[in-house]
Amino acid sequence: MVDLTTKYLGMTLKNPLIASSSPLTGNLDDIKRLEDSGIAAVVLQSIFEEQINHEMHEIDHFLFRKTNAFSEATEFFPIDEDFDHIRPDEYLNNIQKITESVDIPVIGSLNGVSEGGWISYANKLQDVGVDAIELNVTYIPTEVNLNPREVEDMYVSTVKDLKEHIKVPLNLKMNYCFSNPAFMAKRFQDVGANGLSIFDNPALVDIDLENLTTITRINMTSSSNLSETLRWCAILYNQLSVDLCANTGIHSGEDVLKALMSGAKATSFTSVLLQKGISEIGKMLMYIKNWMIEKEYESISQMIGSISLKHTDNPSVFERNSYMQALTTYRY
């Protein structure tokens, strides 16, 4: 028998497979199906700062830093029929039903960028029984005069503020668009993040040539998107004590094994479930078990970080050499 359990955010998960935030984790029926299929935990579909603030009539928003006038800001604010289809109180009732009905850990998900009243909503999530809270900070700086340090400080103070409001563990779904993501990961750890999801996967931007408008589309991944996930888990493991969750490009049992070896304690995914169905969970678990038996691994914990950069004296030189080698040894 192999031991598939892993410790993540202070919880013992029965295996390292987590369903990440998506419409599939927004309703009880699907979450029960995920549980029955063997998933170890779910991250709920996010509630957005804009949805919470809309209810609180609050517009103290980092996004509106240049639009001082309240009226100007409200013009941009998402309106009910376009966006605000989830009411914060309904959302809480729904979560309470979910936490009361399933046995696996349920991780609440907040998506926002600023300090402000919406953060206190995290308390309400705790009160309806979530086991941890994930924060997704998705902010795309568009001003040429905005100092990157100011953006980084905004991220850090949002994480710190949220951490001060909650008792349950905090997971940050991290963005990779920093000059030094490792430095930011350390800053997030220092202000209390218990886990980091490596990384969030941004939506795609395109142009509709018929209607001459921009389009923002969901970015479905494949295993080919796993590379940055592996790279950064391998870099961060051993430098930080925070738990790492490999989040983008996990599509198979092989991907899960690679992520664990690079230093992740758990993996979370959604594209594969939306594209191929939740029966993939059973196949992934079967592959992992068989592989472990074949390679004589007894437990997941033996595997975590075994192929990270912990044995490398200078990871930057290692990264640079590997990059050079890949480019210069290509034969056509």
Ligand SMILES: Cc1cc2nc3c(=O)[nH]c(=O)nc-3n(C[C@H](O)[C@H](O)[C@H](O)COP(=O)(O)O)c2cc1C
């Ligand atoms: C349809 C869809 C909806 C999503 N909704 C959310 C969301 O509400 N909150 C969030 O933090 N991430 C959301 N995500 C991002 C996923 O949780 C995940 O981080 C991302 O898709 C990368 O994982 P993957 O490679 O398995 O797709 C969504 C992704 C998809 C495809």
